[in-house]
Amino acid sequence: MTADEKVVLHEEEIGRALTRIAHEILERNASGPTPALVGIHRRGAFLAQRLHTILEEILGAQVPLGDLDIGFYRDDVATRPDAPVVHASHIDFDVAGLTVVIVDDVLFTGRTVRAAIEALFAYGRPQRVQLSVLVDRGHRELPIRPDYVGKNLPTSGTEHVYVRLRELDGVDEVAIAESSAVGAGL
């Protein structure tokens, strides 16, 4: 962590936000089949896993879980110097007719979510698609709106939001910092 970083969400707050989102997902989908969770690589996939654990605990039933790498669906392939390395996607259940909750860490321009919706549709035709994010930092460039938000975080365009998760970074926290040269990615 660099000196000018400000931590805006600590471990216990992230845990509470995820528990609240899990309850909201159940509330919103009280009728109909159990919703499925699909996390976006890489941190969204870990958040989806955590939501999955909480949901199965509350429900006492199985909840379909998958993950997606949206690299092949990005809209900026023509502007990057190197072809991005893309990870495997795993969706082992039939999405047709299900409510699918897409899970990501930060919602920014909305371009990742657009790509995720397109990638998801390659697997079938879900009945409904919802969006859950840990942090909504604003600055949307597409007509996309989250259904479940951990924290609304007003930012300036030049700031950078860092989501760190135990599974990848050894610590659970969300921090914000003025970015020097970091380009705003998807």
Added chain:
Amino acid sequence: MKHLISIEDLERADIERIVAQAERFAEISHREIKTLPTLRGRMVLNLFYESSTRTRSSFELAAKRLSADVVNFAASGSSVEKGESLKDTVLTLSAHKPDAIVLRTPWAGAADLVSGWCNAAIVNAGDGKHEHPTQALLDVYTLHQRVGSIDGSSIWIVGDVAHSRVARSNVLAFQRMGAKVTVVGPPTLIPRGIEQLGCEVRYTLDELHTADIVYALRMQNERMSEMWIPSIREYAAWYQINGRRLSPHQVLMHPGPVNRGVELSGEVVDSPQAVITAQVQAGVVVRMAVLYELLAVAREPRPVAAMAGSQLA
């Protein structure tokens, strides 16, 4: 990576990256919609001066799976028959601004030449007896799926090495991946100096049992008139891979199309040791990975003069 002309230009890390990417693409084929939007708006031109159904259709399918536009240009029945040179053909077709040209020619070095004549990324799909790099990549991919790492493995390439671009690309690619390569064949079909690539040369199959992987090359019947070997039967007697010569632990490969009863006996082609069908299947995903590597990047910056002009405008 700007072009794919020779395996010589690739480091081991490049090959590993392409193989890993091809695995991602293999996963796509289980989806309901098997087309990715990744190369939407890019144009791939297949320019084939030799007949090739499988390589061309494999490149075509790979490009289409990535949503690229594909134009097929076959030399027969075209302006080439009216005497147009390779250079003029490439310059003419460049007017359509292809992002990649997949080139198959009977002339060694043609792909390298063409890369200097236009802005497109050039993919060598076989240039004479020189190289066929995507074949080598798909063979590395197939082995990766079948046996995992080939680091330290012994691979024997058997047959008409002299006329085989597959042999040259594969010797290089297998060695890059850490394998020990031996080429075997009648002395007339082993090119002089091939050992300079780093492989061992043998003229008999006596030690074949020491190999982990046996790669048989196609015996090109059309060469028979040139008297490279006494007869096809004589060749088969000495160099055919059959059930008696192939050990049960060995993996058998062949770039196709197979001449049953010549370089391979029917029984080994149909045996579970043969991965020939897997090689064909690997063709599409590996070529997708190559096109992705070359085209899923920012286009070349325009020449300085043009940039200055556009800034003024």
